[in-house]
Amino acid sequence: MSATVSDRWSGEFAHDLSNMLPADPHSVQVRAAFNQFPAAVGAVCALVDGERTGLIASSIAVGVSYDPPMVLFSVRKDSQTWPVLRRAPRIGISILSEHQGAVCQQLSARGRDRFQGLTTESGEAGAVFVQEAISWLDCSIAAVTEAGDHEVVVFRVHAVSVAESANPLIYHQTRFRILQATRDG
Numbered sequence: 001m002s003a004t005v006s007d008r009w010s011g012e013f014a015h016d017l018s019n020m021l022p023a024d025p026h027s028v029q030v031r032a033a034f035n036q037f038p039a040a041v042g043a044v045c046a047l048v049d050g051e052r053t054g055l056i057a058s059s060i061a062v063g064v065s066y067d068p069p070m071v072l073f074s075v076r077k078d079s080q081t082w083p084v085l086r087r088a089p090r091i092g093i094s095i096l097s098e099h100q101g102a103v104c105q106q107l108s109a110r111g112r113d114r115f116q117g118l119t120t121e122s123g124e125a126g127a128v129f130v131q132e133a134i135s136w137l138d139c140s141i142a143a144v145t146e147a148g149d150h151e152v153v154v155f156r157v158h159a160v161s162v163a164e165s166a167n168p169l170i171y172h173q174t175r176f177r178i179l180q181a182t183r184d185g
């Protein structure tokens with residue numbers, strides 16, 4: 001007999017306040033809790049001194065504001081790319097599609113040309129977009145705030161392009177996954 005939703009809540013999904021663990025920095029528990037959060041993956045890219053520059057981020061949050069349209073992402077303070085990338089007047093965010101796991105790995109790799117063989121488009125003000133992504137956001141930096149070992153970067157979105165029938169690449173528990181509709185939906 002298959003388990004009902006309430007059976008599962010009292011079993012494998014049950015939480016217990018008395019078993020909560022301290023959120024120590026770098027602890028396995030914090031990593032596990034954060035890794036349970038599924039995230040879309042974005043390529044944050046621009047032309048800087050004529051060179052395509054970029055990194056991958058799964059910390060992107062959209063709809064931070066709708067008027068004006070704003071999104072944000074969080075970048076490690078030890079990033080070598082961000083201090084260069086942030087000089088661009090416009091920065092492109094391409095939300096990757098479900099078949100772009102290899103693109104994600106390439107654009108986050110160190111010690112190689114991240115853009116080798118990648119088809120991109122560059123806006124007039126320097127935002128760089130990855131082809132076959134599900135959406136493109138043409139952004140400028142509106143605010144930067146410190147957050148522990150990261151900086152939170154808030155972007156103003158100036159222009160968008162959407163491929164509505166395409167599905168996103170999902171990063172969850174350190175693996176790439178694809179979305180599936182539920183029967184309830």
Ligand SMILES: Cc1cc2nc3c(=O)[nH]c(=O)nc-3n(C[C@H](O)[C@H](O)[C@H](O)COP(=O)(O)O)c2cc1C
Binds near residue numbers: 105
């Ligand atoms: C799936 C995935 C998600 C990532 N998300 C972030 C992120 O949100 N913020 C961040 O600073 N780096 C993130 N990274 C790492 C960066 O893409 C990049 O590898 C890192 O910034 C080191 O390169 P850099 O020193 O050139 O910046 C992510 C990497 C992967 C593969």
